Amino acid sequence: MEKSQYAQEDFLRLIVRLVVEELCKWERSVPIGVSNRHVHLNRADMDTLFGEGSELTRVKDLGQPGQYAAAEVVTSQGSKGELKRMRVLGPLRGESQVEVSIGDGFVLGVHPPVRESGQLEGTPGIKMVGPNGEVEVKRGVIAALRHIHLDPATAERMGVHDKQVVRVEIGGLRGAILNNVLLRVSDQYAPEMHIDVEEANALGVKNGDRAVILLD
Ligand SMILES: [Zn+2]
Numbered sequence: 001m002e003k004s005q006y007a008q009e010d011f012l013r014l015i016v017r018l019v020v021e022e023l024c025k026w027e028r029s030v031p032i033g034v035s036n037r038h039v040h041l042n043r044a045d046m047d048t049l050f051g052e053g054s055e056l057t058r059v060k061d062l063g064q065p066g067q068y069a070a071a072e073v074v075t076s077q078g079s080k081g082e083l084k085r086m087r088v089l090g091p092l093r094g095e096s097q098v099e100v101s102i103g104d105g106f107v108l109g110v111h112p113p114v115r116e117s118g119q120l121e122g123t124p125g126i127k128m129v130g131p132n133g134e135v136e137v138k139r140g141v142i143a144a145l146r147h148i149h150l151d152p153a154t155a156e157r158m159g160v161h162d163k164q165v166v167r168v169e170i171g172g173l174r175g176a177i178l179n180n181v182l183l184r185v186s187d188q189y190a191p192e193m194h195i196d197v198e199e200a201n202a203l204g205v206k207n208g209d210r211a212v213i214l215l216d
Contacts, residue, residue: 025169025212026210027157027158028158028212028213028214028215029210029211029212029213030148030150030191030192030193030210030211030213031063031191031192031193031207031208031209031210031211032170032192032193032194032195032200032205032206032207032208032209032210032211033062033063033192033193033194033195033207034194034195034196034197034200034205034206034207035099035144035194035195035196035197036087036196036197037083037086037087037099037100037101037104037197038069038086038087038088038089038099039074039076039086039087039088039089039096039097039098039099039128040088040089040092040093040095040096040097040099041088041092041093041096042092042093042094042095042096043092045096045128045135045137046092048130048132048133048134048135049072049074049128049129049130049131049132049133049134049135050072050130050131050132051131051132054132056068056070056071056072056088056090056091056092057070057071057072058070058071058090059071062089063149063190063192064149064188064189064190064192065188065189065190066091066188067089067090067091068089068090068091069087069089069090070087070088070089070090072087072088072130073085073086073087073088074086074088074128074129074130075128075129075130076098076100076108076126076127076128076129077108077126077127077128077129078107078108078109078110078126078127079108079109079110080106080107080108080109081107081108081109082107082108083100083104083107083108086098095118095120095140096128096135096137096140097117097118097120097140097142098126098128098137098140098141098142099117099142099143099144099196100112100141100142100143101143101196101197101198102143102198103198105141105143108126108141110124110126110141111124112124112141112142112143113142113143114142114143114144114145115142115143115144115145116144116145116147116182117142117144117145117147119142120139120140120142121139122139123139123140123141123142124139124141125137125138125139125140125141126140126141143196144194144196145180145182146178146180146181146182146193146194146195146196146199147181147182147183147184147193147194148166148168148181148182148183148184148191148192148193148194148211148213149184149186149189149190149191149192149193149194150183150184150185150189150191151185151186151187151189151190151191152185152186152187154191155183155185158213158215159215160183160185160213160215161183161185162183162184162185162186163182163183163184164182164183165180165181165182165183166181166183166213166214166215167179167181167213167214167216168181168193168211168212168213168214169211169212169214170203170205170209170211170212171209171210171212172203172204172205172209173204174202174203174204174205175203175204176202176203177214178203178211181193181213193211
């Protein structure tokens with residue numbers, strides 16, 4: 001009788017420990033948003049592609065406040081091939097940017113470096129075609145560097161800061177630990193990890209799955 005009582009207590013302790021571990025992980029986890037290929041446009045390129053003074057048509061809000069998928073699409077053309085119906089994401093930006101996967105780069109014949117959004121020095125250019133015209137951007141093709149958006153309160157609670165590079169754990173059958181995940185903290189952000197379609201497929205994750213930030 002006594003013996004089985006000890007066994008029961010051990011079992012309960014084990015359960016409590018596992019639950020606490022899972023709760024601690026949850027506290028440091030963020031939802032994953034998978035980015036398909038897309039473009040950001042500046043005012044001048046919007047004018048050329050869709051007409052003078054044209055505006056983006058908001059069709060779906062994205063995970064980050066104020067960011068949205070537009071109804072507008074463009075075709076990107078490289079030396080080897082093209083990608084049709086690339087979604088434009090709003091709002092407009094200071095400089096146009098074309099975000100593709102490495103595989104998309106092979107299709108286009110344009111080889112995107114892995115870059116943080118907006119870091120466009122030395123990146124290849126591309127031609128974009130819209131219903132009103134076409135534009136050849138001198139630079140702006142990237143494969144987005146995986147990153148996590150955090151609001152300041154969440155970053156503080158997790159004990160992390162802007163521009164910190166962390167490791168992240170992804171669960172599941174194809175789960176893995178990812179190095180080189182950039183944290184970006186701003187009051188304009190909501191907690192979310194952004195990876196591209198190829199990374200998502202390699203890891204077997206879909207929108208809304210969770211990634212756990214590892215604090216070494
Ligand atoms: Zn992002």
